[in-house]
Amino acid sequence: MFNILGKNPFVTGKEGPRVYVTQGPDAYDNTQRALGSLDLSGLKGARILLKPNIGRPSPPGAGVTTNPQVIAAAIDVFVQAGARVAIGESPIVGVNLEEAYDICGVTKIARARNCPLIDMDKRPFVERPVPKGKVIESLQVCADVDDFDVIVSMPVMKMHMHTHVTLSIKNMKGCLWRRSKVKLHMLPPLEGDENKPINIAIADMSSVLRPHLAIIDGSVGMEGLGPSAGKAKKLDVIVVGADPFAADSVACQLMGTCAEDTPHLAIAGERGYGVIDMDAIKIAPPHWQDWTKPFDRPPNNLEIEFPHIKVLDKNSCSACQSTLLLFLKKYARQVLDYYPDQDPVHIAIGKGHDQIPDNTLCIGNCLLKQKDRGKNFVPGCPPVTSEILKKLFPHGT
Numbered sequence: 589m590f591n592i593l594g595k596n597p598f599v600t601g602k603e604g605p606r607v608y609v610t611q612g613p614d615a616y617d618n619t620q621r622a623l624g625s626l627d628l629s630g631l632k633g634a635r636i637l638l639k640p641n642i643g644r645p646s647p648p649g650a651g652v653t654t655n656p657q658v659i660a661a662a663i664d665v666f667v668q669a670g671a672r673v674a675i676g677e678s679p680i681v682g683v684n685l686e687e688a689y690d691i692c693g694v695t696k697i698a699r700a701r702n703c704p705l706i707d708m709d710k711r712p713f714v715e716r717p718v719p720k721g722k723v724i725e726s727l728q729v730c731a732d733v734d735d736f737d738v739i740v741s742m743p744v745m746k747m748h749m750h751t752h753v754t755l756s757i758k759n760m761k762g763c764l765w766r767r768s769k770v771k772l773h774m775l776p777p778l779e780g781d782e783n784k785p786i787n788i789a790i791a792d793m794s795s796v797l798r799p800h801l802a803i804i805d806g807s808v809g810m811e812g813l814g815p816s817a818g819k820a821k822k823l824d825v826i827v828v829g830a831d832p833f834a835a836d837s838v839a840c841q842l843m844g845t846c847a848e849d850t851p852h853l854a855i856a857g858e859r860g861y862g863v864i865d866m867d868a869i870k871i872a873p874p875h876w877q878d879w880t881k882p883f884d885r886p887p888n889n890l891e892i893e894f895p896h897i898k899v900l901d902k903n904s905c906s907a908c909q910s911t912l913l914l915f916l917k918k919y920a921r922q923v924l925d926y927y928p929d930q931d932p933v934h935i936a937i938g939k940g941h942d943q944i945p946d947n948t949l950c951i952g953n954c955l956l957k958q959k960d961r962g963k964n965f966v967p968g969c970p971p972v973t974s975e976i977l978k979k980l981f982p983h984g985t
């Protein structure tokens with residue numbers, strides 16, 4: 589009914605993008621009120637895919653996964669408007685989606701509403717060309733995406749170690765099939781372009797894979813070491829917009845940053861895929877900026893977070909990064925004890941490392957070659973905490 593890059597049922601007039609922000613202690617009510625600002629008359633009979641952020645198992649309220657009450661409100665509003673609604677996700681590599689759906693509270697609200705929960709990794713992918721891509725030529729997209737008329741991206745407001753923030757545009761990476769997501773982290777630099785390849789790749793992706801609507805969950809977001817190892821940040825806001833770039837730009841402002849400082853949004857905005865110019869976006873209510881709560885930035889230098897530990901991170905995937913950061917949050921002291929004569933202790937993750945100091949702890953299959961060079965190596969793609977523990981403390985911590 590609505591091609592993903594064609595007609596958008598939420599856009600009625602020809603005027604510029606509109607974004608609606610609601611605030612209050614009840615996430616369900618906030619979401620309903622924000623969606624109530626939209627014209628939903630075009631949704632009768634439409635098949636809607638809700639794409640939340642359930643990339644990893646995490647309980648509600650931790651700022652990692654989309655609040656189930658926000659999802660519940662979206663289902664209720666769209667069903668009321670005459671649509672058929674399903675929820676779909678392709679999680680980060682190594683995550684059991686059924687378990688993630690359960691733990692984050694979505695299974696319960698979906699069952700109560702007879703709303704299908706789709707594991708989008710189950711079916712074979714569909715190859716989608718990216719004719720305007722600068723670093724990618726095509727994507728392996730989950731086949732389910734093509735079964736729906738309308739795609740709604742429902743991210744959590746988070747800072748991100750690699751991409752500055754992660755919002756509705758970046759959340760669409762969870763529509764890429766299985767391990768193909770990882771390829772976006774493995775691209776070589778683009779000659780003459782100082783942007784990280786991952787950010788150019790997300791902008792490329794948004795030329796062919798962007799949602800019809802963004803519902804950004806700012807009930808509890810994440811600051812600092814996002815997307816999974818940061819601190820939960822309560823804002824109690826919901827941001828809704830049919831131009832996902834405009835919605836992301838408003839969310840950035842509420843987080844105390846801006847789209848221009850978010851490379852994938854800046855690149856895509858410059859290419860004209862959406863509007864990031866705040867002067868061109870109509871935002872309601874007029875006092876929305878009163879709800880701004882600046883988020884701590886992801887640290888440039890992880891030594892501030894983990895003194896005496898130097899993380900050598902080159903183009904790692906979120907999965908590798910999450911494992912390491914969550915591991916360090918729990919076991920940094922034990923790691924320092926393991927290397928008593930070293931200051932700092934070096935730990936490497938990611939791909940394309942040339943020079944790695946002796947005694948570096950190398951984590952993840954991308955560093956397999958370092959094993960041959962005699963370095964302490966933990967296998968896995970992504971690696972798991974238990975393997976790191978086994979390597980360092982075979983007899984227990």
Ligand code: SF4
Pocket residue numbers: 681770773903904905907908937938939951952953954955968969970971
């Ligand atoms: S080892 Fe880590 S960085 Fe390398 S591909 Fe796997 S998850 Fe990504």
